[in-house]
Amino acid sequence: xxxxxxxxxxxxxxxxxxxxxxxVAEQAGLYDLxxxxxxxxxxxxxxxxxxxxxxxNVNYTDICISACTFCAYFKAPESGDGMVLDRGELLAKIxxxxxxxGTQILLQGGLHPDLPLGWYEDMVAAIKATGIHLHGFSPxxxxxxxxxxxxxxxxxxxxxxxxxxxxxxxxxxxxxxDRVRRRIAPRKCSADQWLEVMEEAHRQGxxxxxxxxxxxxxxxxxxxxxxxxxxxxxxxxxxxTAFIPWPFQPDHTALGRQQHYSTSGQAYxxxxxxxxxxxxxxxxxxASWVTQGPKIAQLSLFFGANxxxxxxxxxxxxxxxxxxxxxxxxxIRRLVDDAGFIPRQRYMxxxxxxxxxxxx
Amino acid sequence: xxNRIAEAGLAGIHDKVIAGQRLDGKDALxxxxxxxxxxxxxxxxxxxxxxxxxxxxxxxxxxxxxxxxCTNLCSFxxxxxxxxxxxxxxxxxxxxxxxVRARLDEPIVEIHMVGGIHPDLPFDYxxxxxxxxxxxxxxxxxxxxxxxxxxxxxELYGRSAEQTLTALRQxxxxxxxxxxxxxxxPRIREKxxxxxxxxxxxLEVAKTAHRQGxxxxxxxLYGHLETLEERVEHLLALRGAQxxxxxFLAFIPLAFHPRNTALSALSGPTGIDDLKNIAVARxxxxxxxxxxxxxxxxxxxxxxLALSFGAxxxxxxxxxxxxxxxxxxxxxxxxxxxxxxxxxREAGRLPVERTxxxxxxxxxxxxxxx
Numbered sequence: 001x002x003x004x005x006x007x008x009x010x011x012x013x014x015x016x017x018x019x020x021x022x023x024v025a026e027q028a029g030l031y032d033l034x035x036x037x038x039x040x041x042x043x044x045x046x047x048x049x050x051x052x053x054x055x056x057n058v059n060y061t062d063i064c065i066s067a068c069t070f071c072a073y074f075k076a077p078e079s080g081d082g083m084v085l086d087r088g089e090l091l092a093k094i095x096x097x098x099x100x101x102g103t104q105i106l107l108q109g110g111l112h113p114d115l116p117l118g119w120y121e122d123m124v125a126a127i128k129a130t131g132i133h134l135h136g137f138s139p140x141x142x143x144x145x146x147x148x149x150x151x152x153x154x155x156x157x158x159x160x161x162x163x164x165x166x167x168x169x170x171x172x173x174x175x176x177x178d179r180v181r182r183r184i185a186p187r188k189c190s191a192d193q194w195l196e197v198m199e200e201a202h203r204q205g206x207x208x209x210x211x212x213x214x215x216x217x218x219x220x221x222x223x224x225x226x227x228x229x230x231x232x233x234x235x236x237x238x239x240x241t242a243f244i245p246w247p248f249q250p251d252h253t254a255l256g257r258q259q260h261y262s263t264s265g266q267a268y269x270x271x272x273x274x275x276x277x278x279x280x281x282x283x284x285x286x287a288s289w290v291t292q293g294p295k296i297a298q299l300s301l302f303f304g305a306n307x308x309x310x311x312x313x314x315x316x317x318x319x320x321x322x323x324x325x326x327x328x329x330x331x332i333r334r335l336v337d338d339a340g341f342i343p344r345q346r347y348m349x350x351x352x353x354x355x356x357x358x359x360x
Numbered sequence: 361x362x363n364r365i366a367e368a369g370l371a372g373i374h375d376k377v378i379a380g381q382r383l384d385g386k387d388a389l390x391x392x393x394x395x396x397x398x399x400x401x402x403x404x405x406x407x408x409x410x411x412x413x414x415x416x417x418x419x420x421x422x423x424x425x426x427x428x429x430c431t432n433l434c435s436f437x438x439x440x441x442x443x444x445x446x447x448x449x450x451x452x453x454x455x456x457x458x459x460v461r462a463r464l465d466e467p468i469v470e471i472h473m474v475g476g477i478h479p480d481l482p483f484d485y486x487x488x489x490x491x492x493x494x495x496x497x498x499x500x501x502x503x504x505x506x507x508x509x510x511x512x513x514x515e516l517y518g519r520s521a522e523q524t525l526t527a528l529r530q531x532x533x534x535x536x537x538x539x540x541x542x543x544x545x546p547r548i549r550e551k552x553x554x555x556x557x558x559x560x561x562x563l564e565v566a567k568t569a570h571r572q573g574x575x576x577x578x579x580x581l582y583g584h585l586e587t588l589e590e591r592v593e594h595l596l597a598l599r600g601a602q603x604x605x606x607x608f609l610a611f612i613p614l615a616f617h618p619r620n621t622a623l624s625a626l627s628g629p630t631g632i633d634d635l636k637n638i639a640v641a642r643x644x645x646x647x648x649x650x651x652x653x654x655x656x657x658x659x660x661x662x663x664x665l666a667l668s669f670g671a672x673x674x675x676x677x678x679x680x681x682x683x684x685x686x687x688x689x690x691x692x693x694x695x696x697x698x699x700x701x702x703x704x705r706e707a708g709r710l711p712v713e714r715t716x717x718x719x720x721x722x723x724x725x726x727x728x729x730x
Contacts, residue, residue: 029708030668030708031361031398031401031402031405031668032361034398035361035364035398038398262699262702264660264661264664264702264703264706264707265659265660265661265662265664265665266661266664266665266668266706266707267706268661269665292661293659293661294630294631295630295631295634295658295659295661295662296631296661296662296665297631298630298631298632299397299631299632299635299662299665302396302397302398331627334627334630335630335631338630338632338633339395339397339630339632340395340396
């Protein structure tokens with residue numbers, strides 16, 4: 001099939017194969033790619049709603065034994081510079097979030113060398129007591145807790161759910177290829193382990209998201225491998241609510257010092273559209289305004305995205321890599337409205353705020 | 361594809377574009393109102409590729425703003441200062457020469473120089489500026505003084521615009537940038553820049569320059585108080601003037617930046633608005649050879665995307681950009697020519713390093729088509 005035939009079939013609802021993905025990634029013109037992704041978005045979201053969540057990224061610690069080369073946020077344990085967030089400060093942040101109309105906390109942290117599982121369970125219980133939705137602990141953290149505690153991944157997830165964990169964010173996926181992981185994040189969990197956490201979480205009834213950080217040492221085949229593994233898992237469990245791709249932000253990172261990496265606006269939008277086209281079983285694709293800025297984020301609504309992500313009352317990790325876009329809820333609503341869509345606040349599971357039932 | 365254009369209500373305009381027919385004001389308004397930016401962009405891209413193919417221009421230039429002292433103090437501007445204000449400045453001719461000298465090792469082919477409407481610098485100052493720059497860098501092309509500055513100097517020193525331009529040209533002026541056009545509508549000028557020369561007079565100065573063989577650019581400052589109808593009127597007025605003289609090189613839509621201006625309560629244009637202004641301009645201004653995506657104003661990411669929405673020029677390497685940055689632009693002040701070449705190539709276009717008058721200096725081939 002020609003590239004255009006592949007895109008036409010995909011727009012009509014047919015799943016594309018791996019070989020077809022590579023043809024499209026290599027050959028498709030910008031408009032053909034955008035039109036296909038946009039047709040799929042329209043089919044999946046005919047109501048013209050573009051959603052967003054009001055939440056806050058809370059980092060309970062920046063102390064991390066992983067030392068990934070793409071990260072500008074972590075502090076090595078031996079440096080003595082790191083922090084562990086004080087419980088009172090954590091609760092104050094949650095209160096502030098609720099006052100701003102926030103519905104959830106995205107809780108993530110570094111891989112701390114010696115905090116016991118009980119410490120995390122206490123933190124989860126304290127957050128849960130405030131009534132806010134807790135979206136927390138990416139798979140590398142869960143794997144780390146399992147290794148430290150000697151429990152299985154399933155047992156750790158079970159304990160955290162019992163303490164009050166509501167859902168799991170899709171961070172730490174980077175590129176789900178062990179060649180890439182060995183080079184940029186050798187101490188982080190393997191691709192298999194990342195997927196195992198998600199499969200187990202889905203089996204225990206948690207919804208999760210999935211991410212991809214691209215635009216560094218990976219090849220297009222490896223991006224495809226990443227998408228393929230997500231699509232296969234989603235076929236088994238249906239537990240992913242959304243996919244969130246973003247480009248590596250090189251400032252102040254070891255990887256960025258080794259070589260010049262820069263993903264242009266067009267390269268981002270192409271990858272976003274390719275994701276929308278390939279991942280036919282994941283309902284929602286998020287724009288990454290935090291890395292792309294408001295202008296490209298708005299355009300991404302025509303390249304497959306149907307969700308503006310989060311207002312991010314607080315964000316530390318991308319900011320450490322030299323990017324400092326800020327968007328208020330008001331501004332997100334204006335951008336969505338200006339693009340011809342209906343802005344709606346949502347929960348983690350994509351139910352709209354102020355509406356019964358789900359739309360997934 | 362045809363479906364998308366038809367669903368967007370643009371089938372009639374599509375037919376006109378394919379047939380090479382001129383669009384009218386009603387068409388322009390419909391394009392502005394269309395919510396499908398991909399459909400509008402696709403049509404603009406057809407015209408862009410017909411006129412310029414894959415060629416995408418950039419220039420190695422140096423910006424100099426000789427003074428921010430200004431009697432106009434337009435409400436959309438964060439640059440101008442009253443004389444005597446703590447932040448007011450004016451450069452001596454020697455200071456300007458020093459700025460040029462400091463970058464003699466770079467392959468700069470154009471000096472872009474504009475300033476405020478200064479109440480009392482002598483006419484000789486402007487002549488000396490031009491002569492001084494030429495003395496330090498004889499081969500450089502000086503693109504300087506908007507139509508607003510030209511009209512001001514003519515009035516202040518009792519000469520006609522024609523005489524003023526002749527004197528400046530003899531001192532080294534090569535062409536005029538397109539600033540000060542804002543939005544031609546008298547309603548908008550009354551509200552935002554009532555002391556600035558009128559739209560009609562702006563066009564008259566531009567045409568006078570063209571008749572002397574001086575090329576100029578044209579701009580439109582959008583995203584503040586203007587209506588879509590007023591944007592369309594502006595574009596049609598430019599097209600009419602270009603029909604008369606053929607002296608405009610490029611049209612440059614300028615995105616309003618509200619911060620630190622008297623209109624800071626406004627939000628400024630969105631990315632879709634930026635792309636739409638480029639696309640509609642490409643479609644309406646059928647007699648303009650070039651449409652520029654000025655990355656300083658809309659950011660390098662969007663400027664790159666604009667190359668598929670009608671633009672064929674990314675302006676220059678630009679250092680020390682002051683005017684937009686005083687209004688809160690978050691873009692870098694300089695991007696190297698290597699970065700510009702990469703951005704253009706990645707957009708599947710052919711980077712062409714140019715002179716002010718769009719002569720090719722070098723083609724940086726190997727554009728991978730996408």
